[in-house]
Amino acid sequence: MSGVYQLEIKETVAELKDLLAIQKTAMAKERVQLLYLLKTGHGQTISQTAEMIGRNRVTLHKWIRQYKAGGIEGLLEQKFSPGRPRSIPNWAEKALDKRLQEPQGFNGYQEIVEWLSQNLGVNSCYKTVHKLVYYRLESCPKVPRDKSVEQKQPQVEAFKKTLHTT
Template sequence: MANHIKLDIQETAEELRNLLKKETNTQKKERLHALYLLKSGQVTTLEALSKLLVRDTSTIYRWFQKYKTEGLTGFLKLYIPAGRPLTIPPEALEQLKQKVQEPEAFKTYGEIQLWLKANCGVDVDYYVVYRTVRYQLKAKMKAPRNSKKNSLRETSRDSDMALPSANTKPSKSVNNTYNASGEPSMRFVPASPSGQGFL
């Protein structure tokens, strides 16, 4: 058997419709829509309302229980989990939008995170900053130069061009010859590619 909703809605259907038009928050808009459908007589049961809103009947029941105890103000009050906000407030977002347009304003998303906290009093996670700046404001941070990598490249290039040190001994071959007095003498000649260094 269908569960008919018994709820004494204080606002008129016209008032609810006007509130529905003005509301910008998706969650609040959904709740106002539920009240409006019920007040205007377009639905009378939880099951019908559940199908229209694509919401579980238990969720809609909790909404209406809150309306009974707290009225429209409590009905529209949304639960905000503890911790950092998941979005940047509109006022801070507008300031950030203008700031990122300045040349060399920020080099990293971490700098933006610190700027928001210092200048706007908004403490949000790094991912929130990245998602907002990258996808909502369509701005990109320049990747910092990898100085370590460049340093290694320069060091490698310098080592390839380095001259032999004083302790480095060139490869030579020994050729035993004799001088005019019959004493042996030693003459060094460069080694040939074949390894035969004797003259």
């Protein structure tokens, strides 16, 4: 019969059915479904199987080539793009984290931007530094200010006691 695809699928129907049930992504389900339909005979041709899955036959041929080359692992392998590189490199991030742990701290995020530029040669904008320090490093650039010399310790203790009584 013309158009019938001769593919030797190593997995059994039961294995494919179990594999189909445990797939978490739609991409993986479609690919295992292709093998299942071809193995059970429900999809007699690639065109017919493509229509059942809702994909183009060229896509199914690509998946079959992946299966032939790497088996089921090669077919289900997900490729991830690395994404855009960070504007502040990891080494600078570690140096900044170490500097944030020191007691003198910074007066604000703009001072951190200037420190990165002058000391490490890393140019970045205010918003990037804020996101890095506040969200990623979970830190705060400011340090506690000095206490007033006019402040009297017994009054502070009395205030603390009355503060939490409600």
